[in-house]
Amino acid sequence: MTxxxxxxxxxxxxxxxxxxxxxxxxxxxxxGSLSVFYGAxxxxxxxxxxxxxxxxxxxxxxxxxxxxxxxxxxxxxxxLIPGARVVGKIRYHNxxxxxxxxxxxxxRRRIGMVFQxxxxxxKSIYDNIAYGxxxxxxxxxxxxxxxxxxxxxxLWDEVKDKLKTSALALSGGQQQRLCIARTIAVKPEVILMxxxxxxxxxxxxxxxxxxxxxxxxxxxxxxxTHNMQQAARxxxxxxxFTADVDDKGERHGRLVEYDETERIFSNPSNQRTEDYxxxxxx
Amino acid sequence: xxxxxxxxxxxxxRYGEGAIKVLxxxxxxxxxxxxxGIVIALIPSAVDFFREVGFGEFxxxxxxxxxxxxxxxxxxxxxxxTLMVTLIALxxxxxxxxxxxxxxxxxxxxxVRAFFKxxxxxxxxxxxxxxxxxxxxxxxxxxQDIWPVGDPPQxxxxxxxxxxxxxxxxxxxxxLAEDSMNAVPNDLRDGAYALGSSRMQVATxxxxxxxxxxxxxxxxxxxxxxxxxTMIVAIAAGGRPNLSFNPLEGMQTMTAFxxxxxxxxxxxxxxxxxxxxxxxxxxxxxxxxMNLVSIRLVRKYREVYE
Amino acid sequence: xxxxxxxxxxxxxxxxxPRLKGRGTPLRERFFQLSLWASLxxxxxxxxxxxxxxxxxxxxxxxxxIWSNFPDIIDPTNAGAQSAIMGTIWVIAFTALYCLxxxxxxxxxxxxxxxxNRWWNRVIEINIQNLAAVPSIxxxxxxxxxxxxxxxxxxxxLTASLTLSLLVLPTVIIASRExxxxxxxxxxxxxxxxxxxxxxxxxxxxxxxxxxGMATxxxxxxxxxxxxAAPLLLxxxxTFITFNPTGVESPFTVLPIQIFNxxxxxxxxxxxxxxxAIVVLLVILLAMxxxxxxxxxxxxxxx
Numbered sequence: 001m002t003x004x005x006x007x008x009x010x011x012x013x014x015x016x017x018x019x020x021x022x023x024x025x026x027x028x029x030x031x032g033s034l035s036v037f038y039g040a041x042x043x044x045x046x047x048x049x050x051x052x053x054x055x056x057x058x059x060x061x062x063x064x065x066x067x068x069x070x071x072x073x074x075x076x077x078x079x080l081i082p083g084a085r086v087v088g089k090i091r092y093h094n095x096x097x098x099x100x101x102x103x104x105x106x107x108r109r110r111i112g113m114v115f116q117x118x119x120x121x122x123k124s125i126y127d128n129i130a131y132g133x134x135x136x137x138x139x140x141x142x143x144x145x146x147x148x149x150x151x152x153x154x155l156w157d158e159v160k161d162k163l164k165t166s167a168l169a170l171s172g173g174q175q176q177r178l179c180i181a182r183t184i185a186v187k188p189e190v191i192l193m194x195x196x197x198x199x200x201x202x203x204x205x206x207x208x209x210x211x212x213x214x215x216x217x218x219x220x221x222x223x224x225t226h227n228m229q230q231a232a233r234x235x236x237x238x239x240x241f242t243a244d245v246d247d248k249g250e251r252h253g254r255l256v257e258y259d260e261t262e263r264i265f266s267n268p269s270n271q272r273t274e275d276y277x278x279x280x281x282x
Numbered sequence: 283x284x285x286x287x288x289x290x291x292x293x294x295x296r297y298g299e300g301a302i303k304v305l306x307x308x309x310x311x312x313x314x315x316x317x318x319g320i321v322i323a324l325i326p327s328a329v330d331f332f333r334e335v336g337f338g339e340f341x342x343x344x345x346x347x348x349x350x351x352x353x354x355x356x357x358x359x360x361x362x363x364t365l366m367v368t369l370i371a372l373x374x375x376x377x378x379x380x381x382x383x384x385x386x387x388x389x390x391x392x393x394v395r396a397f398f399k400x401x402x403x404x405x406x407x408x409x410x411x412x413x414x415x416x417x418x419x420x421x422x423x424x425x426q427d428i429w430p431v432g433d434p435p436q437x438x439x440x441x442x443x444x445x446x447x448x449x450x451x452x453x454x455x456x457x458l459a460e461d462s463m464n465a466v467p468n469d470l471r472d473g474a475y476a477l478g479s480s481r482m483q484v485a486t487x488x489x490x491x492x493x494x495x496x497x498x499x500x501x502x503x504x505x506x507x508x509x510x511x512t513m514i515v516a517i518a519a520g521g522r523p524n525l526s527f528n529p530l531e532g533m534q535t536m537t538a539f540x541x542x543x544x545x546x547x548x549x550x551x552x553x554x555x556x557x558x559x560x561x562x563x564x565x566x567x568x569x570x571x572m573n574l575v576s577i578r579l580v581r582k583y584r585e586v587y588e
Numbered sequence: 589x590x591x592x593x594x595x596x597x598x599x600x601x602x603x604x605x606p607r608l609k610g611r612g613t614p615l616r617e618r619f620f621q622l623s624l625w626a627s628l629x630x631x632x633x634x635x636x637x638x639x640x641x642x643x644x645x646x647x648x649x650x651x652x653x654i655w656s657n658f659p660d661i662i663d664p665t666n667a668g669a670q671s672a673i674m675g676t677i678w679v680i681a682f683t684a685l686y687c688l689x690x691x692x693x694x695x696x697x698x699x700x701x702x703x704x705n706r707w708w709n710r711v712i713e714i715n716i717q718n719l720a721a722v723p724s725i726x727x728x729x730x731x732x733x734x735x736x737x738x739x740x741x742x743x744x745x746l747t748a749s750l751t752l753s754l755l756v757l758p759t760v761i762i763a764s765r766e767x768x769x770x771x772x773x774x775x776x777x778x779x780x781x782x783x784x785x786x787x788x789x790x791x792x793x794x795x796x797x798x799x800x801g802m803a804t805x806x807x808x809x810x811x812x813x814x815x816x817a818a819p820l821l822l823x824x825x826x827t828f829i830t831f832n833p834t835g836v837e838s839p840f841t842v843l844p845i846q847i848f849n850x851x852x853x854x855x856x857x858x859x860x861x862x863x864x865a866i867v868v869l870l871v872i873l874l875a876m877x878x879x880x881x882x883x884x885x886x887x888x889x890x891x
Contacts, residue, residue, distance in 0.1 A: 075781065082703050095290050103292040109783030110290075119774035121793060132782035135792070179778070186783055302787050306701060309693035313716050313761065316754045320726060323733030381627025389621060398628050400881075405635050407808075407873060409815025411844040412866050415851050416638050419645070419859055449634050482620045503721060510723025512818035513844075517851055537725050537818070544728060544822030550737055558822075562729040566722070573721040577714055 025052035034088035058231035061241035066253020075111040112183035118175035120167035132186035153181035173204025327559035346523040359523035363533035374448025379455025387463035406453035414517030417446040438520025438532030462496020499579035506572035512537040646863030664857035672846035687753030691760030720758035728819030743824025763805020800887030817844035
């Protein structure tokens with residue numbers, strides 16, 4: 001519930017900078033040799049990356065490249081899939097996320113998630129926002145928290161007169177912003193977004209992107225997206241994934257290149273990245 | 283500064299979650315205990331019975347008169363009675379049930395379905411004692427009136443009981459068969475239509491074979507229901523064990539015998555009381571085999587198409 | 589008609605146009621479709637006939653005597669089914685009390701907790717499917733051998749309702765599982781991603797959404813129990829009883845068994861009496877089914 005205290009403790013900040021552009025901030029996640037298996041199938045293979053604090057990190061790549069599988073590792077949503085198994089390390093503030101004592105519930109209270117399709121609960125707008133704090137044992141004034149959260153998510157003016165109406169009556173874009181608001185109501189440190197705009201129209205998408213930029217001042221955001229323009233517009237750093245097909249026809253996701261967004265989109269160092277960015281495949 | 287080590291540990295113990303899981307597992311185990319209970323109820327008394335009577339006499343004997351003296355314990359008349367009624371029921375239920383299933387899955391418009399499906403559900407919901415009453419007081423007299431040649435059916439006969447039982451299991455056969463036909467992917471149908479097949483050809487040569495394991499499962503489950511049905515036969519097929527293959531005669535089934543013996547409130551430990559368990563064990567094993575075959579077949583088609 | 593067009597084409601020397609007009613549905617196709625339709629119609633005709641028959645047969649006896657009087661062997665005109673109706677209410681109320689919580693909890697375990705790859709969960713699964721098809725008279729034997737005599741509960745409302753709860757438990761479990769499965773996975777994910785525990789997710793999200801479906805399935809399962817007679821024949825249900833149950837220890841009879849009893853009597857008056865009692869039984873079942881369907885239509889969620 002308490003976001004980890006900020007700054008100063010950066011014992012392991014990689015001293016890499018490019019062109020004076022935003023460098024990698026203090027790391028929140030450090031991923032080392034991470035592979036994800038579904039049964040015997042290795043869906044993601046040997047990923048190494050570091051996610052910086054209060055930055056927006058985008059994951060792009062063709063479908064089936066394992067980026068959704070990857071993002072679901074960060075708050076242990078893959079635990080819900082029978083047969084899913086994670087090998088390697090994800091360190092969250094130096095704590096092994098898959099360590100033996102780690103409680104996935106605690107993890108998810110710090111690392112929230114927004115999904116591809118807006119999935120508000122079939123309850124009132126108010127109850128949607130209040131749900132997370134309630135299950136987390138929140139002991140303050142819920143009304144205030146709901147108002148504060150909705151204001152924060154730039155949704156208050158649109159819904160303040162219909163807090164008790166069903167969230168399902170909202171438009172798709174509003175529903176998705178409600179889902180984002182619902183996530184920040186529990187005051188996480190990190191927000192994972194799995195293709196949050198893929199079900200929305202361009203105007204609703206723009207509003208979400210604005211919201212993301214605003215939220216990045218307080219939250220660390222990881223976003224999976226199909227939309228390269230979106231990655232280019234909002235993210236500080238971009239990870240490009242692709243899938244290798246082995247002789248049995250199985251696809252294995254792999255991290256090809258991970259760098260500052262500007263560099264990925266202007267001067268990628270890998271040919272596959274360049275092909276993808278320029279629309280030559282994928 | 284990072285948060286202290288172990289900050290992702292459980293912040294407070296959640297004993298409730300664990301307790302609830304134990305409760306849920308316990309509830310799920312009740313179903314397992316039911317099976318264990320059935321086996322415990324059946325086996326010891328049946329073993330006592332076979333110690334006294336001998337399994338050979340039971341399974342091959344042709345005279346069932348356990349409460350007479352001297353008693354005879356040949357179960358064959360009950361088995362043939364059961365099979366006779368079951369066979370008649372299948373002659374009715376298989377064509378009608380499968381016909382209904384094909385119609386609902388391949389032909390019926392939405393509104394026609396909306397009419398017929400609830401009708402089948404109602405048919406399935408009529409208590410069997412009502413079916414038995416109808417067989418005895420409506421079907422049998424009707425058959426006796428219109429019987430064209432030879433001796434008319436007796437007051438208690440396998441034919442009316444089997445016929446009514448067949449109607450009763452139409453919904454069972456139809457609904458399982460329809461499920462399996464619905465599971466056949468539309469690509470297969472489209473492919474056949476694209477080659478110029480008619481509806482009938484698609485239904486009989488594409489859908490029916492593709493859904494075959496589910497259809498067989500439906501029939502096997504129907505057989506299991508027919509073998510296990512009690513009230514219809516107890517009311518309409520009579521209470522006299524009769525090793526006969528004439529459907530116009532009365533005959534007792536295994537279930538009807540169990541019911542009749544159970545009504546008698548026989549003293550625990552008597553040989554008459556134990557016959558209930560011996561016949562019950564035979565009935566349980568027969569339906570168990572049918573059910574397992576049916577479950578297996580349903581799994582098969584689900585694996586293929588879902 | 590079609591051939592006229594072709595003739596003209598041939599006469600003017602134009603290439604023969606492909607024939608697209610059907611020759612009309614062949615007789616074989618029509619006959620096939622008709623026989624399929626007839627298979628359904630047989631069931632419907634039978635149903636209508638059966639309902640008409642019991643109403644007509646029972647009409648002379650369909651008055652207040654049927655629920656205000658008690659069974660009477662000597663004088664059929666004075667006989668009623670009050671003790672059977674009350675017995676049915678008692679037995680079914682306790683059946684619901686035992687089997688609904690058990691069935692719903694079991695279905696939650698199987699849908700939300702059980703890993704289907706584990707052999708023990710597969711055993712439970714197959715076991716339930718088999719139990720759903722075990723003949724009801726076998727449950728009667730279970731009730732007789734274990735509950736009535738083994739545990740010594742005797743021929744009482746308690747024994748009857750415990751036996752019937754085991755009988756309909758698989759039906760309740762299967763229906764509740766379907767209701768739970770209808771709740772989309774995205775709701776579970778949303779709740780868990782907010783840091784809810786598994787049980788919080790079930791209690792606050794899954795169950796509220798699944799309750800209408802569970803209620804529908806439970807009512808249908810209980811209506812099966814109401815019509816069930818075979819297992820209760822083994823548990824003393826056929827005893828001649830002229831008083832209402834006063835507790836779970838009471839001896840009992842129920843409507844289907846009372847009907848069976850009257851069918852077995854040879855005098856014609858009893859046939860009318862049986863028909864009248866059947867009408868009462870069917871009306872109760874119809875009411876329950878209507879309630880179930882209403883619940884299903886009224887509260888069904890659209891995701």
